[in-house]
Amino acid sequence: MENTAQRSGNEPSELPYELIKLITKDFSEELGRGTFGIVYKGVYADGAEIAVKVLRNISGGLDDVEFQKEFDNLRGLKHPNIVELVAFCNEIVEEPAEFQGQQITAGRVRTALCFEYVHNGGLNKFISDQYTGLGWPERYKIIRGVCEGLAYLRLEIENPIMHLDLKPENILLNKNMEAKIADFGISKLFGEENTKKTMSVIGTMGYWPPEYIKHQIISKEFDIFSLGVIIVKIMVGQNYNSIVEMTARKSIKLVHESWKDRLSATIPSHKLEAYCNQVKRCIEIALDCLKSNRQERPTIKHIVACLKETDTMFYEDDGDSSTLSSDINNITMRNRNQLHPAIRKWARLGAA
Template identity: 30%
Template sequence: MISGLQHPNLVKLYGCCAEGNQLLLVYEYLENNSLALALFEYRLQIDWPIRQKICIGIAKGLAFLHEESSLKIVHRDIKATNVLLDKNLNPKISDFGLAKLDDEDKTHISTRIAGTIGYMAPEYALWGYLTYKADVYSFGVVALEIVAGKNNMKYRPNEKFVCLLDWALVLQKHGKLMELVDETLSSNFKKDEALRMINVALLCTNPSPALRPTMSAVVSILEDHLDLPEFNLESRSHDDGDDELKFQGLRDKYDEMRSLSESQTLTHSSNTTKRLLFHYI
């Protein structure tokens, strides 16, 4: 299946080897490792045009998987760790270990939960309801990380906020979205492109999958071929007076998960995930 997926923004599989208990997949070599390491660990000097190229490249790779490939696939684990960078910092989506083939006769797949905390769409995490829009949500989180240069799971400007996305929603409510832009960029970025990427990220992470765009639409918006649709996120933001009651349970769970490796893949049953997110509901 993987060898049949040929796209500039997908990691190329050269072959496989099975000898004894050694089961190996042989991929192309990506000189700059993962986007997560580049952004959060090595802190490579990735300028704005490169960030724009990386974000659009990931979107194109997902649009291919969802809409253009003969094999329609939901990746299920889109995150910065699973985006690799070649010597020219071109992005390549990798790790199809959790991918699901789509049955065109079904509107969605009901499946056991598998993915990474902080990137999973709510309808998938709570009910195991899997569509392409789960990948769209995960992409939105990654796009936000690219703009901010911060890890969604690990960044909390203060104790009022659960994660990077939570902070972004509050900034959106107060008209201060530009505060999200990575301070290491200084003023060396295009404000209109940065704002477009942030708004696309927030649109992609809408709680309702029906209100998220397709990945082909995301590509068109990021390339400025399609206007960003108007959308209202106020219902997602929280009032200052309700912070402690509304988010304490979720905040505690994030504290527990932060001790785990960001790259670790977590698998939970649907019932476990429901208990996990009960306080948030």
Template identity: 25%
Template sequence: MTISKKGTVLSWEQRFNIIKGIASGLLYLHEEWEKVVIHRDVKSSNVLIDRNMNARLGDFGLARLYDHGQNSHTTNVVGTIGYIAPELTRTGKASKSTDVFAYGILLLEVACGRTPVVYQPDRNVILVDRILDCLQMSNIFDAVDPKLNSTYTIEEMELVLGLGLLCSHRKPEARPTMRQVIRYLNRDEILPVFDNLNSFGSKRADQIRSRFKALGLTDDSIITASSIHSSSVGEMSSSSFEITGR
């Protein structure tokens, strides 16, 4: 994923502000509006940025509403490959937690400058696995977008990578709420330490492929879907649906 504005790579400060802006928007949708709104398609190509570098979450075509205190009754699997939570392919039920999963993948994409999943003839490249490999080798910053030229705040980058892994945890109960995400990003709460990397479902290429097949998707559609949003976070738009926290 190339995060750029008219050929200029977005700085880490700009990216971090975008991350926080989308988190505030999702918190508003999940907890602060009169209804619960599940976006169901959180991804980089649905993040739009205005000339003042304010991030908006757009495209609510798949969104669903329900009352606070109730459960979603949606049972059809929708979303974008690479951002779909594993439980969605089993139950078909979208939830606030499945939005959190997609947000976690978005965090990793913004930090690393790579699409979530790319199928190549010789090997399958899964972003989460690459980050986990770097983490296991105690070189997690090797996964960071090289276009940043190491010009980022180490503590913030470490936080975003760790939070991205936590949000995209394969177990829904292990993921934070968006309110907790905001607290982590604002340093009001300390991010948990990852003691067991296996719990993140490392080496998930085969699992992801099987999920796609369960949805009736071919490898060709996987390649197409994983590449269409490769340069979208830095795009400018004034027609997006503005989501801001209170």
């Protein structure tokens, strides 16, 4: 069951702490760790699965502040490419404690956020080795999903959200390899102001834009830069540094030619050009996202429009908008892990 039962309609349901302990088997199966908490697997009595993020207790009550912040950011989000909040816990629990050498009972705030369980876990597991990893149709599907999720956060909700920690670990994949953006622990709401300076360390090194590294500036373009890093890594795996250190023209040419060689082994010849154009457009978008001048980076609206444009190439001839989806499913099932000699180019790059 991919999407856990929403047990109280559109609003996340409130669960008692004892039930949280029960469904996680006393927090026995850890799924991952984030900035503010540890995520455990939970299973209801009816077999429905959830991911339970237990927020760390931080001195000064900051855990409660972070809980309220993340809860407020997540409670109204409904999109196929955003991980869904299905339940929560925010309860004062009486627990034994020691005070001045004596055992007492003290109230402790226990906070948890419960999300739909996304079976395939983080994207990082699938792009660590391009030789036995995902085929192009699957990679494109993930790229498209991440972009549409980000567009939803920016364009389709009343109070737009900056994620500020986009990375493969925070992009989860369900059974159908559909991307879901997760971990909104440090996300920020933004309104009229376009930029903000901060002295706090946010996000993850390697996904920071130059303006944040040099001047601690947070802007709407922060996530766009991180998106560019992610797209390149989806396309070339661990050869990210080799690609981005080249000139844009050389990077585009190399990525395009290498994927063309690889695709020719599995793609029908009459579809090859359309797929290759899609590859070329994706690497162009990624490199535009990585521009040092944040004002030159594309908007997420423009990025999604460009991706939709590439989709039309697949069904212009036969007028069937289901062709791309059908091609993806067929190619995914056929020769998914086939190693084509052309991808040895990446090996030479990595060894250089």
